Amino acid sequence: MSDELWQDRPMVLPWLKGRWEYLLELKAHNRFPHALLINGPEGLGKACFALALANYVLCREPHNGAACGHCRSCELTESGGHPDLYQLKPEEPGKPIKIDQVRELTAFIYSTAQQGGYRVVIIDPADSMNINASNALLKMLEEPGANTLIMLLTHRLGQMLPTIKSRCQRVDMPPADVALATQWVSTQLEVAPEEAAQLLVIAHNSPLQALAYKQEDLLGLRAKVLKGLADILKQRSSPIEVAQSLYREDLELLLGWIYSWVVDIARSTENNADPDLLRHTDARNMLLALARKVSHHRLYAFADQVQAARKDLMFRRNPNKQLLMETILNDWRLLLRPD
Ligand SMILES: [Zn+2]
Structure with a gap:
């Protein structure tokens, strides 16, 4: 949908702040998993959440629970060309992620990070991997190497292979808090809160979908x-x-x-x-x-x-x-x- 919107400045949307703080807490206590399965309905902000987390993990001087925004790593992330960030998606929207695409990941996963820190992979939507592609990913999930973070995003959890699910830490995104979402949609679209609320009802409480309803x-x-x-x-x-x-x-x-x-x-x-x-x-x-x-x-x-x-x-x-x-x-x- 509108993930290009956040590409240059990934941000955590207000209703996902709780999950953000939880993950940072794990990181602070060295309990950060190497694979996250980020699950939740469409249009909630999972894609920009994952980018923001990539940005944070890659940043050299994160502070106050956010990436610094000005180190070399942050500059690379914001330019969309960080060599240690790999985004895997279908070649065309709605098509499956192919096994060859997953195989190409192998070289990245087992290489040394160019900037000397983490290597981050975002697979979105992860449920679009077919069985062969999923099996190719399994090995990487089992032995990902140090300082690797693989994020799998899905809104169709039922379509993910159990073997993939069991090798990731699952992060269920909560539904958007109605008051927060109404305020956010109203600000983004510059419309009255009543109109924002109606758009949210039509969009099944999906804030990004509500924006798309108005914009598209x-x-x-x-x-x-x-x-x-x-x-x-x-x-x-x-x-x-x-x-x-x-x-x-x-x-x-x-x-x-x-x-x-x-x-x-x-x-x-x-x-x-x-x-x-x-x-x-x-x-x-x-x-x-x-x-x-x-x-x-x-x-x-x-x-x-x-x-x-x-x-x-x-x-x-x-x-x-x-x-x-x-x-x-x-x-x-x-x-x-x-x-
Ligand atoms: Zn930084």
């Missing part, structure tokens, strides 16, 4: 999806037409939205359609209309179906995206059919 006009895409869904219910468009207009978008994101709307509907049908229970106020009218008419049985079946489709996408089973979207939207249309 994902709110526009969201409005388009909502309109498509409403058009299907009002029979102004067919599921096939709407699927045609949407299937090239980020379907995991879209299905996530649809799922959260369905959850909203379920919540309000259980409570006599109290509008205050709807979290997604931008979709309020349609959600309330559905809540009044839909059968529970259908709604829950539909929710399961959306979750199954999300899993297919997540585990890269390469579904036919257009067909997948058509199926989902067709069943969306059927929500209002009497049992």
